[in-house]
Amino acid sequence: QVQLQQSGPGLVKVSQTLSLTCDISGDSVSSNTAGWNWIRQSPSRGLEWLGRTYYRSKWYSDYAVSVRSRITINPDTSKNQLSLQLNSVTPEDTAVYYCAKSETGGKFDPWGQGTLVTVSS
Amino acid sequence: DIQMTQSPSSLSASVGDRVTFTCRASQSISTSLHWYQQKPGKAPNLLIYAASSLQSGVPSRFSGSGSGTDFTLTISSLQPEDFATYYCQQGYSLPRTFGQGTKVEIK
Numbered sequence: 001q002v003q004l005q006q007s008g009p010g011l012v013k014v015s016q017t018l019s020l021t022c023d024i025s026g027d028s029v030s031s032n033t034a035g036w037n038w039i040r041q042s043p044s045r046g047l048e049w050l051g052r053t054y055y056r057s058k059w060y061s062d063y064a065v066s067v068r069s070r071i072t073i074n075p076d077t078s079k080n081q082l083s084l085q086l087n088s089v090t091p092e093d094t095a096v097y098y099c100a101k102s103e104t105g106g107k108f109d110p111w112g113q114g115t116l117v118t119v120s121s
Numbered sequence: 122d123i124q125m126t127q128s129p130s131s132l133s134a135s136v137g138d139r140v141t142f143t144c145r146a147s148q149s150i151s152t153s154l155h156w157y158q159q160k161p162g163k164a165p166n167l168l169i170y171a172a173s174s175l176q177s178g179v180p181s182r183f184s185g186s187g188s189g190t191d192f193t194l195t196i197s198s199l200q201p202e203d204f205a206t207y208y209c210q211q212g213y214s215l216p217r218t219f220g221q222g223t224k225v226e227i228k
Contacts, residue, residue, distance in 0.1 A: 037217075047165070047208060047219035064216045098164055105171055106212020107155040111164035 002026040004099050004112035012093075014121045018086040021076075022099030022112050029075045029082060030055045035102040036082045038073060039111075042095035052102065053082065089119045123147050123211050127220035133228040138199045142223045144192045144209035153213035154192045156185055159222075160205045168207075169194065199225070 008020035022036070029036060035054040041047050051063035053073045063071050070087045082099055097115050100108040124147035134140050144154065152172035157165035167176045169185035172192055182197040196203055204227055209220040 046221050049217040062215055107170040109167040114164050
């Protein structure tokens with residue numbers, strides 16, 4: 001049974017970097033069939049897919065256009081975890097952030113428990 | 122980007138009711154459509170994948186149908202634990218996109 005456990009600060013200052021990690025148990029971040037995603041949810045933007053990383057003989061990443069210039073999603077194979085870094089945050093980045101596994105067909109299951117990140121000055 | 126539109130945005134229903142709500146994609150997505158249930162303070166939970174396949178552990182009162190651009194989620198007999206918000210999501214292309222949700226409330 002795959003489980004995802006998120007960690008990271010819940011408060012980030014404007015213009016700084018949001019950093020979250022997602023510990024994976026029951027699967028490998030290097031799986032050849034899975035993708036590892038970050039998704040956020042806010043009242044104004046709803047559920048918004050931010051990006052993913054996946055391994056298919058080498059590492060690939062895809063990002064949403066809305067955050068492409070500010071986002072990095074990295075795998076850490078030694079810790080079997082996924083990380084998210086979002087630079088130059090503004091109050092509009094305030095949201096609940098989720099990590100989620102994806103497989104064939106693009107369905108997300110399971111999800112991490114979510115982390116509310118508030119961006120303030 | 123593929124836009125996903127759900128209707129209605131909310132509905133009121135009673136325990137035992139049959140409820141159906143819809144999701145429409147802005148272009149054809151074949152059957153790459155997934156449904157999630159979300160309760161307050163919790164992550165979304167996968168109910169239906171590939172338009173009509175029931176996720177393991179999900180009660181059989183949930184069913185999905187559709188292909189192309191129009192999809193439906195049906196709850197055959199609403200139970201107290203089903204009062205929640207339901208989202209559709211397309212897995213056809215990047216970026217993955219979600220509908221805005223349908224909130225099911227107690228009448």
